[in-house]
Amino acid sequence: xxxxxxxxxxxxxxxxxxxxxxxxxxxxxxxxxxxxxxxxxxxxxxxxxxxxxxxxxxxxxxxxxxxxxxxxxxxxxxxxxxxxxxxxxxxxxxxxxxxxxxxxxxxxxxxxxxxxxxxxxxxxxxxxxxxxxxxxxxxxxxxxxxxxxxxxxxxxxx
Numbered sequence: 001x002x003x004x005x006x007x008x009x010x011x012x013x014x015x016x017x018x019x020x021x022x023x024x025x026x027x028x029x030x031x032x033x034x035x036x037x038x039x040x041x042x043x044x045x046x047x048x049x050x051x052x053x054x055x056x057x058x059x060x061x062x063x064x065x066x067x068x069x070x071x072x073x074x075x076x077x078x079x080x081x082x083x084x085x086x087x088x089x090x091x092x093x094x095x096x097x098x099x100x101x102x103x104x105x106x107x108x109x110x111x112x113x114x115x116x117x118x119x120x121x122x123x124x125x126x127x128x129x130x131x132x133x134x135x136x137x138x139x140x141x142x143x144x145x146x147x148x149x150x151x152x153x154x155x156x157x158x
Contacts, residue, residue, distance in 0.1 A: 001027050001028055001029075001081075001083065002027060002028065002029040002030070002031065002079065002080065002081040002083070003023060003026075003027040003029070003030050003031070003081060003083040003084070003085040003114060004030075004031045004033050004072075004075070004076045004079055004081050004083065004084055004085065005019070005020065005023065005030055005031065005032050005033065005084075005085040005086075006033040006034075006035055006068075006072050006075075006084065006086075007032075007033075007034070007035060008034070008035050008037070008040065008042060008049075008127065009032070009034055009049050009052075009053060009127070010042045010043055010044050010049060010127050010131070011043070011044060011049070011052070011127055011130060011131070011144055011148045011151070011152050012049070012052055012053050012056060012127075012144065012145070012148050013122065013125050013126075013127060013130055013143055013144050013148075014121075014122055014125070014142075014143060014144065014145070015087070015089070015118045015119070015122030015123075015125045015126075016087070017056065017057075017145070018118060018119040018121075018122055019085070019087045019116055019118060020032065020057065020060075020063065021060075022116060022119075023085055023116060024060070024061075024062050024063075026114075027062070027083070027085070028062055029062045029063075029064070030062060030063055030064075030085070031063075031064045031065070031066060031079055031081065032053055032057070032063065032064070032065045032066075033066060033067070033068050033072075033075060033079075034046055034049045034050050034053065034065065034066070034067045034068070035067075035068065035069070035072075036067050036068065036069040037069065038069075043131055043152070043155055043156075044151065044152070044155060046067045047067075048151060048155075049067075050065055050066065050067050052147060052148050052151060053065045055147050056145050056147060056148070071107065072084065072104060073104050073107045073108035073111055074108075076108070076111055077108065077111070081111075082110055082111050082112060083111070083112055083113075083114050084101075084104065084111060084112070084113045084114065085113075085114050085116065086100075086101075086113055086114070086115050086116075087115070087116055087117070087118050088115050088116070088117050088118065089117075089118045089122075089123045089124070089125075089126070090123060097113075097115065100113075101113040125143050130143050130144060130152075131152070134149075134152050134153060134156055135156055140152070
């Protein structure tokens with residue numbers, strides 16, 4: 001069975017990686033789908049985000065990484081999957097995720113959403129917080145892989 005794990009991954013964090021690794025115990029294949037949403041102001045380009053995930057996960061069996069835009073359910077259908085993987089860090093994530101899941105179900109009834117809790121070591125980490133800490137000169141090395149940290153700091157300095 002294949003699942004699609006969508007997200008902005010701006011930047012990829014150890015919380016994302018924890019979810020990716022653990023999901024491979026459940027799913028034979030996982031497509032990490034990087035959202036290209038011009039309405040959202042991303043720090044890293046879609047190309048950079050895809051490249052960074054491929055660098056970090058390149059040796060892992062069962063992983064593919066691609067970018068997409070448009071409706072998630074339309075994209076999931078093109079992959080041949082019927083499962084969307086989503087991570088939950090805290091109860092506060094649930095309301096938004098519940099609304100999205102219900103909308104996706106209305107748009108494509110055959111697609112299911114599968115939730116996994118983020119590991120407790122990473123439950124407080126968000127991409128937004130990582131970017132904020134980095135922009136203020138804080139140490140983000142315990143939140144993101146080195147290649148991601150380097151690209152993020154390079155982008156912030158530009």
